[in-house]
Amino acid sequence: MNVGDLLDARVLGPDGAALGVVVDVRLALEVVDEPEGGPGAGEDREEAGHDAPLSAHARRDAVGGARLVGLLVGPRGAGSFHGYERTDVRSPWPIPQLVRRRHRGTFLVRWEDVASVEADPAADPSADDAKPRLRLAPGYDELPAGLG
């Protein structure tokens, strides 16, 4: 399954009530300890770094594998957070205010709380991009969506 299959899929509660759609997938990255300066430090890009991704040259933490934490469910399917879920930054006015307003009510459910992913009977089965339907397990938690 690709992340793209889950995005925009409808999410139902244990009782079948519609809760919204999947707007994002939250992953946790394992942080790997690297020697001072990160991967490729001191390498000349012209010489050794030809095929290294550009991000390897930026000063950033090295990362290992990714683990699926859960899904972000938005009642109105409000698209990207534009990065504003990570911080409580309020500038430049009015963009974060508009983004957060659109995302009111968006919550995080743990991947363990997803009981089933099945074909959506409301979707046209002949369509190539038919989205599945997700049902949550009884007793699931609505966790806060923010990271900040």
Add this chain to the structure above:
Amino acid sequence: MKKLLAAALGILTAIGGFVDIGDLVTNAVVGSRFGMSLAWVVVLGVVGIVLFASMSGRVAAVSGRATFEIIRERLGPRAAGANLLASFAINLLTLTAEVGGIALALHLASSVEPRLWIPVAALAVWLVLWRVKFQVMENVAGLMGLLLVGFAIALFQLGPDWGELLRQAVPPSPPGTEHPASYWYYAVALFGAAMTPYEVFFFSSGAVEERWTAKDLGTNRLNVLLGFPLGGLLSLAIAACAAVVLLPAGIEVSSLSQIVLPVAQAGGVLLLAVVVLGIVAATFGAALETALSSGYTLAQYLGWSWGKFRRPARAARFHLTMIVALLLAAGILMTSVDPVAVTEMSVVFSAVALPLTYVPILVVANDPGYMGEHVNGRVVNALGTVYLVIVVVAAVAAIPLMIATGAGS
């Protein structure tokens, strides 16, 4: 000298983006029809492009990310894809206009038919993209483009009534013979020409090509503060030349030879030769810039390896994109379409695409996770918000104005 050469990226971006064929034409048309009454738009555009180019350069220096990578990341595949389609189409139109501009300028210099120059121009652009190092390219094209200062010299030699020019500019008083809708159509076109998105795509990617880091933020500032105002002054000089010579004579600009008419009248053959050389360099620089931008935007959207700092074999799809774009541009021109008309279209469509480019830059420049201590200050954010409003208004107004005025005619 080394410090001045460090500003070459800004000067090439500004010369190529600001006094490219689009601005040459738009400024001369505006000068010949509205005098200096639209000078305020050039000033507005210069402040805007300085603001957003410096922001995109700062983001690129600190986070190592060029503008279209940020657009793709923050807007998601769909909205960024829409921006890519629009930006790529504008880029292609502009590249077409620039290659045509090189051919027209060479035609002025040689009186060999422009259509014969088109393949030569396209081939020369490709050779430079394929072989020449980024730094050499920007230094040569940027410094040669400075010859356009001939327009300013011509203006002084014409000995205009400065008071009259100033009266046209402040407060802006459009001539009574023109319809207000035409006036606003050209205001949007000039604004679009000044703030064309490919300038920030090129500038931010150039910052990555030149391996800027947070230590180079001073160079970034020097680049934008020197380059764009210089481009703006040259734009104003072109418009003023047209306002002094062409407006009273009732000549409406429809070809490149009319744009340089005031120069020939003021400075004779020698100054004309200097300015024509400057036009060749500026359009050539702009052709490089737009061809590179087509490669940068597509590669950054799709996650391909890109950049002139890699050998072509290591960034094959990036180079292939530029080759295809150049072939398309030359093909379009061979149908005898008028490059001047293509240009006028492309600057108006630029205005439509502005918000999708400038919003993500503003958002990321505020993200402490990317920028650390180099996030935007309050004043920059306040200006950014003001420009966001202007950009959205211009984007919404562009197409209706184009239809209402029959593209300004």
